[in-house]
Amino acid sequence: MVPGQTVAEELPALDLARPEIGPDEERLVLEVLRSGRLSLGPVLERFESDFANWLGVEDAVAVSSGTAALHLGVRALGWKPGDEVILSPFTFVASANCLLYEEVKPVFADIDPVSLNLDPAAAEAAITEATVGLLPIDIFGQPADLPAFESIAASRGLGILEDSCQALGAVDQEGRKVGSRGNVATFAFYANKQMTTGEGGMIIPTDPAMAEVLRSERNQGRATDMDWLDHDRLGFNYRMSDVTAAIGVAQVGRLDELLEGRSRVARMYMDRLSALSDGSATGLVLPAADRPPARRSWFVFPVRLPEASDRDGVIRKLGEQGIPAKAYLPSIHLFPHLAELGYREGQFPVAESVAARSLALPFHTGLTEGDIDRVASALNAALGAG
Numbered sequence: 001m002v003p004g005q006t007v008a009e010e011l012p013a014l015d016l017a018r019p020e021i022g023p024d025e026e027r028l029v030l031e032v033l034r035s036g037r038l039s040l041g042p043v044l045e046r047f048e049s050d051f052a053n054w055l056g057v058e059d060a061v062a063v064s065s066g067t068a069a070l071h072l073g074v075r076a077l078g079w080k081p082g083d084e085v086i087l088s089p090f091t092f093v094a095s096a097n098c099l100l101y102e103e104v105k106p107v108f109a110d111i112d113p114v115s116l117n118l119d120p121a122a123a124e125a126a127i128t129e130a131t132v133g134l135l136p137i138d139i140f141g142q143p144a145d146l147p148a149f150e151s152i153a154a155s156r157g158l159g160i161l162e163d164s165c166q167a168l169g170a171v172d173q174e175g176r177k178v179g180s181r182g183n184v185a186t187f188a189f190y191a192n193k194q195m196t197t198g199e200g201g202m203i204i205p206t207d208p209a210m211a212e213v214l215r216s217e218r219n220q221g222r223a224t225d226m227d228w229l230d231h232d233r234l235g236f237n238y239r240m241s242d243v244t245a246a247i248g249v250a251q252v253g254r255l256d257e258l259l260e261g262r263s264r265v266a267r268m269y270m271d272r273l274s275a276l277s278d279g280s281a282t283g284l285v286l287p288a289a290d291r292p293p294a295r296r297s298w299f300v301f302p303v304r305l306p307e308a309s310d311r312d313g314v315i316r317k318l319g320e321q322g323i324p325a326k327a328y329l330p331s332i333h334l335f336p337h338l339a340e341l342g343y344r345e346g347q348f349p350v351a352e353s354v355a356a357r358s359l360a361l362p363f364h365t366g367l368t369e370g371d372i373d374r375v376a377s378a379l380n381a382a383l384g385a386g
């Protein structure tokens with residue numbers, strides 16, 4: 001190294017996330033552009049059927065975002081103003097916003113300290129006369145305890161909306177692909193997800209009648225057998241364009257490969273960082289190991305810093321080395337528009353403690369062993385152990 005030169009000047013900065021886009025995506029997008037059918041065309045239908053085949057379900061309805069999928073899911077379940085739905089606060093804000101859109105009250109309950117997902121016992125304890133449903137989220141790609149939630153839902157007469165937006169490709173405790181259990185389930189395809197369409201989402205309906213309503217509601221309330229300006233219900237513009245769907249066709253075609261690429265990077269992180277965790281000087285907590293047949297789908301690589309560490313300082317020190325890292329996730333019950341429903345600090349101690357210490361490291365399929373070494377060494381140094 002030249003005297004005075006820093007590591008950051010010598011090595012290019014890493015990306016926190018990066019989509020893997022190849023020649024298939026480019027070719028299929030170009031074909032759509034040249035076809036003149038940019039919306040509500042055959043490529044949208046092909047994406048839906050390829051996705052449903054991959055997941056092993058009857059049908060899938062593509063929409064403009066994961067949030068749109070959740071919103072239509074709330075409506076499909078018939079949840080109404082004043083109803084209550086139970087979910088974890090350790091999630092992305094859209095999991096709760098989709099309820100607010102329909103004036104349904106998000107009722108938070110604490111998380112399990114290992115899976116970081118909604119704790120079934122806490123969820124059951126939060127049930128009131130007004131409860132109509134459960135909204136389990138597979139946070140960080142870790143499958144929520146759907147068998148437990150389904151049994152609670154069955155005994156209490158509740159609906160289930162699965163927010164699997166972070167978990168495409170995960171396998172649950174009974175060996176089934178997340179989102180394929182017959183509940184209303186949702187996925188998201190933003191550019192940092194396991195597969196992307198740039199922006200986009202998918203909703204898995206429980207039956208053909210629900211699928212028909214979803215297809216109508218995403219398209220301004222127009223039924224498929226109606227004319228362009230005929231509308232028989234309230235709808236939205238939640239359509240996914242065929243240009244976007246073309247990226248999805250290519251991505252779902254190599255989804256297994258994309259998932260394996262993410263697992264490979266996660267394994268490298270686990271190997272390299274396990275030396276820093278558990279009883280070492282740094283006391284870093286790594287993502288929980290899989291409990292077969294359940295299998296996480298790697299969305300991000302989140303670590304938990306030791307209680308006493310200065311997370312902002314760690315983020316700054318990593319940044320100085322060209323390594324972006326993000327405090328991820330906050331516990332959303334403390335956001336002003338949710339806190340005003342009566343939530344306050346200290347109510348969900350597990351979620352709050354995890355939220356205060358979690359850090360997402362660079363994570364995408366383009367990372368090499370050298371990159372992972374670089375992140376691990378910098379993290380070690382930032383934690384004061386290097």
Ligand SMILES: Cc1ncc(COP(=O)(O)O)c(C=O)c1O
Nearest residue numbers: 065066067092094165188189190
């Ligand atoms: C858990 C969860 N739910 C919902 C969403 C919303 O998806 P979108 O950004 O596509 O609207 C996301 C997106 O990151 C998410 O992580």
